[in-house]
Amino acid sequence: MSAAPLRLGSIAPDFDAETTAGPINFHNFIGDGWVVLFSHPEDYTPVCTTELGAFAKLEPEFTKRGVKLIGLSANTIESHGGWIKDIDEISGSQLRFPIIGDKQRQVALKYDMIDHQDATNVDEKGIAFTIRSVFIIDPKKTIRTILSYPASTGRNTAEVLRIVDSLQTGDKHRVTTPINWVPGDDVIVHPSIKSPEDKQIFPKLVAVKPYLRFTPLPKEETSAAS
Numbered sequence: 001m002s003a004a005p006l007r008l009g010s011i012a013p014d015f016d017a018e019t020t021a022g023p024i025n026f027h028n029f030i031g032d033g034w035v036v037l038f039s040h041p042e043d044y045t046p047v048c049t050t051e052l053g054a055f056a057k058l059e060p061e062f063t064k065r066g067v068k069l070i071g072l073s074a075n076t077i078e079s080h081g082g083w084i085k086d087i088d089e090i091s092g093s094q095l096r097f098p099i100i101g102d103k104q105r106q107v108a109l110k111y112d113m114i115d116h117q118d119a120t121n122v123d124e125k126g127i128a129f130t131i132r133s134v135f136i137i138d139p140k141k142t143i144r145t146i147l148s149y150p151a152s153t154g155r156n157t158a159e160v161l162r163i164v165d166s167l168q169t170g171d172k173h174r175v176t177t178p179i180n181w182v183p184g185d186d187v188i189v190h191p192s193i194k195s196p197e198d199k200q201i202f203p204k205l206v207a208v209k210p211y212l213r214f215t216p217l218p219k220e221e222t223s224a225a226s
Contacts, residue, residue, distance in 0.1 A: 006112060008144060012037075012137045013110040019070070019098035020080050030141055034067040034168070036160060037135045039102075039113045041151045043075040043083040051132070052084075052099075053091025054157045065223045067164055069097035074108065077101040111135065134160060136167065168223035174201070175217065184219035188212065 006013070012035075014027045029035065038055070040048040052071065059069055073080060080099045087095055102108055113133040132149035145163050149155055166177040175187040189198050189205060199205055202215040219225060 006135075006143060006146065008146065010143045012135065012141050012143050015107050015110060017100045017102065017107055018077050019100050020077055020084065021098035024098065027141060029068065029070065030137060030139070032139045034065070034139060034164065035135075035137045036062065036067055036069050036164070037072065037111070037133075037137065038069075038155075038160075039072040039108060039111075039133045041074065041132070043073050043079045044086070047152070047154045048073065049083070049087055049090060051154050051157070052087045052095060053093045055097070056087065056093035056095040057091065058157050058161060059097060061161055062164070065161075065164055065168060070100065071097065072100040072102050072107055072113070074102050074105060076103050136160070136163060138167070138171075165222055165224050169217070169221075172223070173217060173221070175215070178214075183222040183224035184217075186214045187217045189215055 004010075012026070012030070014025065016023065016025050040051065042048065055069055055071070062069055073083075075083075080101060084095050084099070087093065100107055105114065108114055111133060132151065132153070132155055134145065134147035134149075134155065135143055136145035138144050144167050147155070147160075162182060165183050166181065169183070169187070170176055170190075173187070174190045174193060176190055177187055178185075181187065189202055191211065193201060198213060202213075205213050205215045207213045
C-alpha cells in the first residue's frame with residue numbers, strides 16, 4: 001500500500017538519515033522551530049551548486065526567523081563533503097546547514113521528490129534523481145508550503161524567505177498577504193475576522209470590498225524585523 005500523498009497540512013514524514021553534520025532524526029531536528037527542507041538532483045552539477053551557495057549566503061536571514069535549513073542530494077555524505085568545498089569557493093559562502101545523503105532515495109520517496117518527467121535525470125544505475133522540491137514545515141511538524149521545480153530550473157531563495165515571512169506574519173497577526181507582498185507592504189485582514197471586530201483589531205483598515213480589507217503592517221511588526 002502506497003503512502004498517502006503529501007499535501008499542505010500533512011504532518012511531515014519522520015525519518016532517520018546521515019547528513020554532513022552527522023546522523024539526525026528529522027522530527028528531533030525540527031524541534032520547536034521551523035524548517036526548510038529542499039532537495040537537489042545531484043552533487044557537482046552546475047544549477048545545484050549555484051543554489052546551495054545562495055541558500056548558504058541567506059542562511060543568517062532564515063536563522064533570524066527561527067528557521068533551520070536542511071538540504072538533500074541523491075549522493076553520499078563523502079561526495080557532499082567535497083562538493084561543499086566547491087560551493088564555498090565559487091559562491092564565497094560558508095555552507096553550515098546539513099545536507100542529507102540520500103543515494104538510495106529513501107527520503108526522496110517519502111517526500112515524492114523523484115523526477116517522473118525527465119527520463120535523462122538518472123544515475124549510473126538508471127535510478128531517477130530528485131527534482132528541486134521545497135517543503136516549509138512549522139513547529140507543529142505541519143507542511144505549510146510545497147514547491148516543485150524541474151532539475152533544469154534554479155529556485156529563487158528570496159521567494160522561499162518571503163513565503164516564510166508571509167506564513168509567520170500571518171500566524172501572528174491573523175492576516176494574509178496579497179500578490180507580490182514583501183514585509184512592510186499592506187496586508188489583508190483574514191476572512192475569519194468579521195465586522196465590527198475587524199476595525200477594533202485593525203483601526204486603519206481600508207475596505208476595498210466587503211471581502212477585501214487592507215491594513216498597514218510595518219516591517220518592524222513582521223518576522224522580517226531586524
